[in-house]
Every structure is written in C-alpha cells, then in structure tokens.
Amino acid sequence: MFILKRADVEITTVQHPNRDQQIPVLNYQGQTFRLMKMFGAQQAEDARTFWRDLTDNKGKACVLLEESDRYSVWGKVRLDQLLGEGQGGTDTRLPILTQACLLLLQAVYFDIEDLLGARQAGSFEKDLIKIFHSFKFPQTDNSEAIKTLLTVSPLENLKVPPWQENHLSTLLQELYNLGKRYFGNTSFAEGIEEVLQDMTIDDREQFVSWLHQSSLSDLWVMS
Known part of the structure; x- marks a missing residue:
C-alpha cells in the first residue's frame, strides 16, 4: 500500500483481551494496522523487499514505516477484530x-x-x-x-x-x-x-x- 514516515501516522497500544500485554497499533487515515515485522536501521533493503513481496506478490494490505533508527511492516486489521480476539470460553490460542x-x-x-x-x-x-x-x-x-x-x-x-x-x-x-x-x-x-x-x-x-x-x-x- 504505502511507505510512510513517522509524522504521517499515530502509533498507540491496545490491551490484549486475554494476555497481560499491550499490542502496538498504527493508525493512518482512519485505517488500523498491526505490527508484522521489525527491521534495524541497517536493514532498509530487507524491509522494502519484505514489504514489496507482501503487497505486490501476495496482495496483502500492508504499510512500510520508515524511521531514523528502524523500519517496520504493518498489516491492516480491523480494530474490533483485534480487540475481540479470543473472546469466549475456549483456548484463545x-x-x-x-x-x-x-x-x-x-x-x-x-x-x-x-x-x-x-x-x-x-x-x-x-x-x-x-x-x-x-x-x-x-x-x-x-x-x-x-x-x-x-x-x-x-x-x-x-x-x-x-x-x-x-x-x-x-x-x-x-x-x-x-x-x-x-x-x-x-x-x-x-x-x-x-x-x-x-x-x-x-x-x-x-x-x-x-x-x-x-x-x-x-x-x-x-x-
């Protein structure tokens, strides 16, 4: 989808519904994305290759976030789906x-x-x-x-x-x-x-x- 800079997005966290864990969430133009993979500052080409493969070859809705000290790829997700993960009495895993x-x-x-x-x-x-x-x-x-x-x-x-x-x-x-x-x-x-x-x-x-x-x-x- 897009290559974004830190100023383009808002990154927040939401509480995982079943674990004592905060989930990072990227918000961009009313759309919600969840972290898929993180890359170091020296891995710019690896990050772009990973992102292009997902978007061009596999048709996934992903964004690449470029920051001064790292790169990260985020996949689109519905917030209600994220918050509702695992609700119910069965094993949430x-x-x-x-x-x-x-x-x-x-x-x-x-x-x-x-x-x-x-x-x-x-x-x-x-x-x-x-x-x-x-x-x-x-x-x-x-x-x-x-x-x-x-x-x-x-x-x-x-x-x-x-x-x-x-x-x-x-x-x-x-x-x-x-x-x-x-x-x-x-x-x-x-x-x-x-x-x-x-x-x-x-x-x-x-x-x-x-x-x-x-x-x-x-x-x-x-x-």
Whole structure:
C-alpha cells in the first residue's frame, strides 16, 4: 500500500483481551494496522523487499514505516477484530495455532505440486483425507473442504476449522511423516519461519512457543 514516515501516522497500544500485554497499533487515515515485522536501521533493503513481496506478490494490505533508527511492516486489521480476539470460553490460542499449522500444510502441498507434479499432489490430498477421517478432524467431511484447507489462505479468507490441540499435534506429526515419504528427506520441515512470515510477530511467537513446548520442535525446525 504505502511507505510512510513517522509524522504521517499515530502509533498507540491496545490491551490484549486475554494476555497481560499491550499490542502496538498504527493508525493512518482512519485505517488500523498491526505490527508484522521489525527491521534495524541497517536493514532498509530487507524491509522494502519484505514489504514489496507482501503487497505486490501476495496482495496483502500492508504499510512500510520508515524511521531514523528502524523500519517496520504493518498489516491492516480491523480494530474490533483485534480487540475481540479470543473472546469466549475456549483456548484463545487455538485459532492462531491452527492458522500456523495450515500454513505449514499448504507449504508442503504446494511444494509437492510444484516439484513432483499434479499426480503426486492428488495422491497427497487422498492421504490427507485418510488422516483427517482416521483422527476425526472436524469440518473435513468432503474433498471440497479439504481442497479449501489446502489452497485458501488461513490468514485472509479462510474461516479456520474448530480443531483442538490434539488435532494440531496429530496434523504436524502426520504431515511430517507424509512429507518425508514424498520428498525422501526432511528439508521441507527446516527454516519454517519463512512459511510463517505473513503472521504477525505476536501470533508467530505464540505458535513457536507452543511448538517448543512439545516434541514437535524436533521435527519442525526454525533456522
């Protein structure tokens, strides 16, 4: 969208609805943005490349804020959505964890399609259906629902399914096994922060924290 200077915007904080934490919010011309990634003063080109990739290649509504001592990229968000995150009696982390798991799932699927071809991608889809049915994943009743999970961004247009933590752990374990079988190695599970880069910093850190509390961190590795 825009490259902005500090004088162009107002930066405030709002209280996270479920954690003792303030969330930085950027306001510009009546629009609200949430911090996605911060860069140091010497990383101007990295910041611009990251911002251009999100806006030009991925169609995301983002702004790049240029300050004398740092650069930062912010993603558009509705304030009511931000303040309403996690309201209700369920584990408030689950939608975020589910989004991250779906990003990893889609990355493996697209790599299979690109590197191994449509036939192997179709085979992977059938294997995934068996896993979903075997472990009784909600909202995976038909091939159309599976295709949506594989192709629609969980950060934008997809309403994430109401999966529980055991579903997510199972998905990552089984996805790792499938990927290893299709690719013949485990390089697809290394450097996963690149797959998660479109998430906000808070959401990404929350997923990584959850991952590190389980044995899954031995399989899915950050750089």
